[in-house]
Amino acid sequence: NKKIMQRTYSPMLKVFGTRRVYTRGFAAVPARYDMLTPFEFDSSKSLKLAKKEAEERVTTLNSGIRVVSQETCTYMSAIGAIVEAGSAYEVSQCGSRGAAVMSEGLAWSGSLKRDQRQMLHEADLLGGYLHCNTQREQILYCIDLLRENIAPGMELLAESVLMPDVAQFDNVKEAIAFSRSTRSQDQIVRDLILTAAYGPNSPLGASLINPHVTVSDFLRYRGTLYSPDRIVICGTGVEHDQLVQYTENFFEPFLPPQANLTKEYQVQYTPDAVLLHGEMPDVPGKAIDKEDKVRIALALELPCGWHNLNTIAILSLVQTLLGGGDSFSAGGPGKGMYSRLYTDVLNYNSWIDAAEAFVHVHNTSSLLGISAMSNPNHATALIDRVCTALQQIARTQVTAQELQRAKNMLKCNVLSQLESRLILFEDLARQYATFGHRQPVTDMLQAIDAVSAADVQNLVANLMLKPPAFAAHGPDLSHLPSLSAIASNLSLS
Incomplete structure (x- = not known):
């Protein structure tokens, strides 16, 4: 025992x-x-040398594929690949929709060398946890496994990334359609707000899922975007030279030639209102609320993205200041119970079921918004409370105590999440894919500390100079005001 x-x-x-x-x-x-x-440990090594070995290392192979790693000295390793082939690039460079999310569905569903049952069985024998996630700009594949099993894990990874079993295409498409029907109301509105902000046919606004996508669309998409220069192999808790060797053995022989396509796409903020009538979804594993609700999202655009570290630090701080969540949160340390949406909105309006700030950050454009939920007959008042919360930040500077609390909470979230091996892996992979290097954590913390109350006020005030994007979902949307009325309500004049 x-x-x-x-x-x-x-x-x-x-x-x-x-x-x-x-x-x-x-x-x-x-x-x-x-x-x-146990690991071999040389006590004669200096602390300075040990810290140097723990720093990230990067190697670019002859094929153009990049290999990035960071040693964590644990018995578990996280290895994976990130591909700059998200839905935004699919829309802009392939002219199709739905193939990117099919890559996620086909990941770990078998390959040309083994079927799904064999792949999952071998992953279990390796002590592996499999994961794949598709976003607007990148697709992330990951396997978390015992360190001693990195070699067979890299073989499974290469098969999943480069040799998916296309015979499973129709089955996966049906599974994705089912998962779409079980999305929560909040997930539905978070997707709708991107369509409202950028348009239904734009790289960022187009729906991730397309029921009419074909195998030909999928193969053309992969042939165009799965180029070596768009792939980063990443590992944490692994020796760098070992990871390079396995990449050469399992990836390079099967890589397509470089396509040398641009890694940029054109996007324009075209705010609109997108309303979707629909019944309250039944989300598996959650209690069903029989009472009909309306979920709304209001967003403002910031015309910059990941590459503007100082501005994104202000944007993230505004999100932390607004905070929010569900009306029945248990509270506790770090839950943001002193954030604006709790102290000024949820605590004084018992009819509001949820109110939470969100951000969407992409390469060249970002959104700051608030998602909220109430009964349909309170929809107009709900939007009024959301607009007031944004106006208060734009009209009056936050107090020094409130600003410092938000800074402490944001820095705590950044540092505590990086203690996770899987989050460290994802951060390392995404930063090298986005920037070509990793931003030091100290730079992020300094950018947060440098934000002033005037910076927060000016950012929100400038965002409110442009009209907002608006999205809503629910069975009864008759009580919602028009977009022009919402824009007038949000105006600072």
């Missing part, structure tokens, strides 16, 4: 001299050397 209990401890390994312990919370249990082979 004692041996089984020790296996449940976190795989994070701390090294104190030559003694190794597993840690979880405040408990420390000596490692069982019969469970795992």
Whole structure:
């Protein structure tokens, strides 16, 4: 029993001299050397050299594919690939829709070398957790597994990225259609607000899912965008030279030639209102609220993206200041109970079920918005409360205490998330794919600390100079005001 209990401890390994312990919370249990082979540790190494080995390393192979890694000295490793082939590039460079999300569906669903059952069985034997996620600009493949199984894990990864089983196309398309029908109301509105902001045929506004996508569309999309110069192989908890060798063995022989297409796309903010009539979705695993609700989202555009670190720091701080969540949140440290949408909106309006700030950041354009929910007959008053929350920040500077609290919370979120191996892996992969390098964490923290109350006020005031985008979903949308009325309500004049 004692041996089984020790296996449940976190795989994070701390090294104190030559003694190794597993840690979880405040408990420390000596490692069982019969469970795992301990790492070799040279106590003569200086701390400076040890820190240097933990820094990220990058190698660009002859094919153009980039290999990035960071050593974490744990028994678990996260390896994966990120491809700059999101739906925005599909729309702008292939002229199709739906193929990008099909890549996510076909990931880990078998390959040309083995079927889905064999692939999943072998992943289980490796102690692997499989994941794939499609976004507007990138597709991320990931496998989290025991460090000793990196070689077979890289083989599975290469097959999933470069050799998906197209015979599963129709089955996957049906599964994606089903998952779309089980989306929450908040997820539906978050997609609609992008369509409202950029238009239904734009790279950022087009729907991710297309029921009419064909195998030919999918193959043309992959042949165009799955180019070596758009792929980054990333690993955390892995030796860099080892990762480079496995990439050369399992990826390079099957890579298509470089397409050398631009990694930019044109997008224009064209604010509109998108209303979708529909019944309250039944979300698996959640209690069904029989009462009909209307969910709205109001967003403003910032004409810059990831590459403007200082401006994005202000935008993120505004989101933290607004905060919000559900009316029945349990609270507790770090839950944002002192944020504006809690103290000024949710606490004083019991009829509002939810109010939460959100941001969408892309390469050249970003959105700041608020999503909220209430009964349909309160829809006009709900929009009024949302507009007032934004106006208050634009008209009056936040207090020094409120600003410092938001800074502390934002920095805490950044640092605490980077303690996760999987989040560290994703951050490393996405930054190299987006910037070509990794922004030091200290730069992010300094950018947050440099934000003043005037910066926050000026940013929101400038955003409100342009009309907002608006989206709503629910069975009864008859109580919603027009977009011109919403824009007038939001105006600072």
